Amino acid sequence: MADFPGKVSTQTSSQEPQRSFGIPSSVDMNFIKSIPGILLLAEIVVGLLVWALIASTSHSSEAVYGWVLFVSVTLWLLSIALLVVLLLRFHQSLPSIPWPLVLMVFYSVATVLYLTAFLANAANVRYGFYHGHLGTSAFFAIVVTLLYAASSYFAYLGWRGEGQNAAGSTVPV
Numbered sequence: 001m002a003d004f005p006g007k008v009s010t011q012t013s014s015q016e017p018q019r020s021f022g023i024p025s026s027v028d029m030n031f032i033k034s035i036p037g038i039l040l041l042a043e044i045v046v047g048l049l050v051w052a053l054i055a056s057t058s059h060s061s062e063a064v065y066g067w068v069l070f071v072s073v074t075l076w077l078l079s080i081a082l083l084v085v086l087l088l089r090f091h092q093s094l095p096s097i098p099w100p101l102v103l104m105v106f107y108s109v110a111t112v113l114y115l116t117a118f119l120a121n122a123a124n125v126r127y128g129f130y131h132g133h134l135g136t137s138a139f140f141a142i143v144v145t146l147l148y149a150a151s152s153y154f155a156y157l158g159w160r161g162e163g164q165n166a167a168g169s170t171v172p173v
């Protein structure tokens with residue numbers, strides 16, 4: 001019988017992260033395909049429409065539209081940051097943070113804030129040169145409010161541990 005070497009290398013790949021079509025393997029592509037991921041992407045796109053429509057008018061200096069701009073831009077930026085955290089799985093490196101609870105609180109607060117922004121926007125749409133922009137922004141504000149409400153529901157299911165189906169299992173734990 002031949003002598004078996006004392007040290008055997010079992011390494012079969014390089015130390016670089018595996019890549020698929022130029023995307024690092026640490027990116028959670030399954031999150032984008034899930035219902036919470038689709039909702040988050042839709043919130044970002046529709047939220048961008050809300051603040052862009054308001055910012056493109058001369059009424060953006062009025063106090064009520066300042067509130068709508070503040071809410072829409074702030075939540076748009078926070079939603080982008082949340083997308084990055086969830087896509088790159090940063091939440092897994094911070095296990096001390098109760099992510100299901102954080103998501104539920106974030107989406108619930110975002111729903112209430114966008115509801116107030118929608119009401120303020122819709123109540124102050126007046127006939128004029130920019131009434132089309134302001135009315136359209138009010139429409140998109142209620143759409144994004146409903147998107148945040150749906151995300152709140154899925155975050156609640158994830159927090160309660162009741163979301164064991166495909167939609168609830170994508171909420172990071």
